[in-house]
Amino acid sequence: MNIPRLRLRCLAGTAALAMLITTAACSATDDEASVVVPSPDAKAARLCRDLHAQLPKEIDGLARTDPGPKSELTAGWGDPAIILRCGVARPPEMIDPAYAGQNGVRVNGVAWLLEKRDDGSYTFTTGARLAYVEVTLPEERTGDGLGPLTDFAAPIKKTIPKGIA
Structure with a gap:
């Protein structure tokens, strides 16, 4: 040997x-999208967990593909992914009523602040709810307009009451 x-x-x-x-x-x-997991207070975290349990398996025809790290505060659909983060901080733009009024949309009873990003994506953040929910549509998903937001309306209305967080 x-x-x-x-x-x-x-x-x-x-x-x-x-x-x-x-x-x-x-x-x-x-292959897995990754996101920053929000750090909400206990009340908002409870609401976000309730929302997570109600989120659909498909958004705008796209299958659910949650990003990493796994969390009840985040969810995703498709590739490139539509990303939902619950319990985010209130965007500074919401404090300015003039800005929010010009860049706000209402979809099926849920008010959203619209922000266009430099990379061509859009971020929508709920307003007048006890927890802030943020949805990011990558540039490749913006051709359908606000269609994806219609799928979020019912679960948000069911789990996150109106109010100011």
Whole structure:
């Protein structure tokens, strides 16, 4: 038996195994969208958990594909994903009634602040609710207008009461 040859085979096998594990780990996370999970107070977190339980399996015909890290405060649909985050901070623009009035929309009884991002995406944040819900439509999903927001209206109205958070 040749000891140096045996060590070389073990080292080569170990290196190959490490490469395989690293590749598998990267592949698993590369396909998954990731988001920053909000940190709401206890009351808003409870409302958000209630909303999470009511969210549909499809939004605008897109299957649910929740982003990482997994949380009851976030959800996603499609690829590129429509992302929902519940319990976000109130956007500073909501404090200015002139801005919110010019950039607000109402969809099926839910008021939203509309913000266009530099990357072509849109972010909508609910107003006049006890927890703020944010929905981001990537640029590729903006061609359908406000269609995706109609799917969010019923669960939001059912779980997050009107009021000022």
